[in-house]
Amino acid sequence: MSCLCITGADIREFGAKMSGPPLVPMIHMIEAAAKPVVAAIEGVALGGGLELALSCHYRIAHSKARLGLPEVTLGLLPGAGGTQRLPRLIGVPAALELITTGRHVTAAEALQLGIVDEVTDQNAVDAAVKFAQSVEGKSLDARRIGTFPCPRPPDLDAVFEKVMKEVRRSARGAIAPVTCVQAVHAAVTLPYAKGMERERELFSTLFTSGQARALQYYFFAQRAVSRWSTPSGARWDTSKPRPVRKAAVIGLGTMGRGISVSLAQAGFSVVAVETQEKQLLEAKQAVSGMLERDAKRRGAPLAHGNIKYSCSLKAAADVDLVIEAVFEDMALKKAIFRQLSAICKPGTFLCSNTSALDIDELASQTQSPELVVGMHFFAPAHVMKLLEVVYGPRSSPEAVATAMQMGKKIGKVSVAVGNCRGFVGNRMLKPYLEQAFFLLEEGATPEQVDQVLEEFGFPMGVFKVSDLSGLDVGWKVRKADGLVVPDSTGKSARIQGGRRYSPLGDLLCEQGRFGQKTGRGWYQYDKPGGRVAKSDPWLHRFLEEYRARHGLVARRIDQQEVLERCLYALINEGFQILQDGIAAGPEDIDVIYVLGYGWPRHRGGPMFFADMVGLDKVLDRLERYHQLHPDVPGLKPCSLLRKLAAGGCPPIHRWREVIQKPHSQL
Numbered sequence: 001m002s003c004l005c006i007t008g009a010d011i012r013e014f015g016a017k018m019s020g021p022p023l024v025p026m027i028h029m030i031e032a033a034a035k036p037v038v039a040a041i042e043g044v045a046l047g048g049g050l051e052l053a054l055s056c057h058y059r060i061a062h063s064k065a066r067l068g069l070p071e072v073t074l075g076l077l078p079g080a081g082g083t084q085r086l087p088r089l090i091g092v093p094a095a096l097e098l099i100t101t102g103r104h105v106t107a108a109e110a111l112q113l114g115i116v117d118e119v120t121d122q123n124a125v126d127a128a129v130k131f132a133q134s135v136e137g138k139s140l141d142a143r144r145i146g147t148f149p150c151p152r153p154p155d156l157d158a159v160f161e162k163v164m165k166e167v168r169r170s171a172r173g174a175i176a177p178v179t180c181v182q183a184v185h186a187a188v189t190l191p192y193a194k195g196m197e198r199e200r201e202l203f204s205t206l207f208t209s210g211q212a213r214a215l216q217y218y219f220f221a222q223r224a225v226s227r228w229s230t231p232s233g234a235r236w237d238t239s240k241p242r243p244v245r246k247a248a249v250i251g252l253g254t255m256g257r258g259i260s261v262s263l264a265q266a267g268f269s270v271v272a273v274e275t276q277e278k279q280l281l282e283a284k285q286a287v288s289g290m291l292e293r294d295a296k297r298r299g300a301p302l303a304h305g306n307i308k309y310s311c312s313l314k315a316a317a318d319v320d321l322v323i324e325a326v327f328e329d330m331a332l333k334k335a336i337f338r339q340l341s342a343i344c345k346p347g348t349f350l351c352s353n354t355s356a357l358d359i360d361e362l363a364s365q366t367q368s369p370e371l372v373v374g375m376h377f378f379a380p381a382h383v384m385k386l387l388e389v390v391y392g393p394r395s396s397p398e399a400v401a402t403a404m405q406m407g408k409k410i411g412k413v414s415v416a417v418g419n420c421r422g423f424v425g426n427r428m429l430k431p432y433l434e435q436a437f438f439l440l441e442e443g444a445t446p447e448q449v450d451q452v453l454e455e456f457g458f459p460m461g462v463f464k465v466s467d468l469s470g471l472d473v474g475w476k477v478r479k480a481d482g483l484v485v486p487d488s489t490g491k492s493a494r495i496q497g498g499r500r501y502s503p504l505g506d507l508l509c510e511q512g513r514f515g516q517k518t519g520r521g522w523y524q525y526d527k528p529g530g531r532v533a534k535s536d537p538w539l540h541r542f543l544e545e546y547r548a549r550h551g552l553v554a555r556r557i558d559q560q561e562v563l564e565r566c567l568y569a570l571i572n573e574g575f576q577i578l579q580d581g582i583a584a585g586p587e588d589i590d591v592i593y594v595l596g597y598g599w600p601r602h603r604g605g606p607m608f609f610a611d612m613v614g615l616d617k618v619l620d621r622l623e624r625y626h627q628l629h630p631d632v633p634g635l636k637p638c639s640l641l642r643k644l645a646a647g648g649c650p651p652i653h654r655w656r657e658v659i660q661k662p663h664s665q666l
């Protein structure tokens with residue numbers, strides 16, 4: 001009997017020489033053993049751990065155990081017989097689903113699927129001993145999965161064609177899921193020994209791929225961000241969070257509703273405040289609907305009772321933490337912070353869900369600025385996994401620790417970032433968007449730019465995202481910044497503050513083209529609120545007229561230029577953010593971009609991507625583009641990038657040694 005709680009291979013060893021006994025011969029030895037081998041599974045049996053269990057003749061799992069083949073999430077496939085044994089045990093469709101998604105299953109589901117033979121609430125080893133005694137003397141012929149014929153679906157080709165199509169669509173360029181399907185196909189079409197050979201070949205291809213490196217980097221990056229630090233010396237391991245039982249959400253628009261749902265689902269007592277009675281009622285209905293749908297989907301109990309609704313800020317008097325989620329309007333937010341500071345009991349943390357505004361300015365409105373931090377959620381707030389926790393120069397370590405822990409409790413990945421316009425995510429978005437606009441001026445179309453970005457792996461190109469989130473959002477910000485001037489002023493509309501500016505987005509807004517909500521934007525939709533973007537001849541004519549009016553001659557722009565200008569401008573800002581100390585390390589930026597902005601996970605994140613491309617190459621291309629566009633500061637290589645390149649392009653895990661001590665920029 002063997003007792004298992006194995007998280008699989010040590011992922012850190014993948015980059016180095018693997019140690020320990022090779023798994024495949026061991027697996028064959030166990031399966032061929034003349035004596036029955038029963039696996040007792042407690043905790044987790046993942047990856048190589050489950051493959052080992054599959055070589056045993058019987059499997060007994062504790063009811064709290066979790067099982068799975070998550071290799072695909074690390075850019076690999078189960079390379080120790082998992083792709084050959086699992087379909088033989090549970091059938092092709094179920095095995096394909098588990099192997100291509102990497103999903104973990106509970107012991108109960110594993111029993112239902114036929115992966116384990118028994119589930120126990122008792123000690124799994126004791127149960128397995130008992131089980132072994134009950135099967136003593138029985139033949140093992142029917143227990144060696146490697147000897148089973150693989151069930152062959154009657155419509156084999158159609159099944160695999162359908163799965164392959166679906167997997168390719170959702171993989172967005174990731175090769176591991178596609179390769180997993182090929183390996184399972186080998187289980188069905190080849191004898192076991194040949195299938196194992198094919199699995200090994202396919203595994204080797206993935207093992208050395210850049211995508212596997214990226215996904216394994218990302219696995220650790222997502223864990224590294226919890227070990228946060230701030231310029232003042234506050235750290236995750238020395239700062240104690242304060243317990244939060246009751247929280248208030250102020251403002252029940254889209255974001256406030258999503259935040260309330262997240263809090264209620266995590267078991268917090270919630271006070272939801274919206275000052276207008278009608279809006280409060282609407283919000284209450286919407287939140288209840290969201291909770292009901294989600295409870296139904298997850299088979300979980302309803303969290304209705306946790307939320308109390310009120311029209312008065314005074315309802316927040318006795319809460320431990322407040323999340324303000326009103327319109328992105330500094331004057332309004334300041335007024336609310338002033339009131340909250342007077343209403344709330346001493347020690348209440350005051351947090352703002354602002355996406356770009358100055359946390360320090362909000363803190364300065366309160367009697368206890370050390371209790372103020374930003375909690376920047378991403379829409380839809382009850383779905384998106386990312387939370388930027390924004391500390392100002394006066395935020396206390398306790399406030400940062402509490403917000404970080406609160407994020408974790410509601411199922412988010414919290415990343416601590418410094419205070420500057422747009423924090424990390426939105427600040428990097430600005431030069432990216434700017435390049436996309438400039439490319440249109442120079443001859444590209446929204447379709448072309450979006451196609452290049454989608455082929456790179458983004459779920460949506462920049463113009464489709466802009467249509468989805470609404471062009472008016474950025475327009476308001478640009479107007480407030482004094483950037484929007486009438487196009488009739490000719491060339492001057494294209495230069496603002498001595499730097500190139502594209503008024504294209506402003507011009508569309510002036511035409512009432514706000515994106516999906518108005519049925520027109522960079523694309524056209526069948527109706528206001530429509531979701532399917534269609535090319536719009538009006539937009540193409542508009543671009544031609546615009547270029548003619550400004551004396552711009554359209555040129556053919558190739559895919560490489562589109563990609564490099566958009567991505568390298570964004571990456572360059574990332575280096576600036578590291579240099580400014582707004583993010584403590586490249587992992588923070590990468591996690592923010594993967595979880596908040598659709599950056600393809602199999603490319604690791606923008607900073608990892610720069611490392612893969614080569615910092616010297618990124619620098620070289622930025623220098624070239626900046627020479628061609630000297631009036632675009634976003635293309636001027638940041639000095640940290642220069643420093644890293646001059647220092648021989650150290651690997652990403654060594655960048656922190658070169659980065660200065662973090663500090664807030666405001």
Ligand SMILES: CCCCCC/C=C/CC(=O)SCCNC(=O)CCNC(=O)[C@H](O)C(C)(C)COP(=O)(O)OP(=O)(O)OC[C@H]1O[C@@H](n2cnc3c(N)ncnc32)[C@H](O)[C@@H]1OP(=O)(O)O
Nearest residue numbers: 007008009010011012023046047048049070071079080223
């Ligand atoms: C010729 C063919 C040869 C084939 C050879 C066999 C190959 C097998 C392939 C594999 O087995 S690939 C690995 C498959 N396993 C996984 O992907 C599991 C990864 N881990 C997890 O999903 C989770 O960590 C967990 C096990 C479910 C536990 O989650 P929990 O939230 O409780 O803790 P974490 O914070 O995630 O982890 C704690 C700590 O442990 C580190 N860690 C976890 N798993 C691994 C691992 N497999 N290798 C190395 N390190 C691991 C994790 O990074 C955390 O440490 P950190 O310092 O905070 O980063």
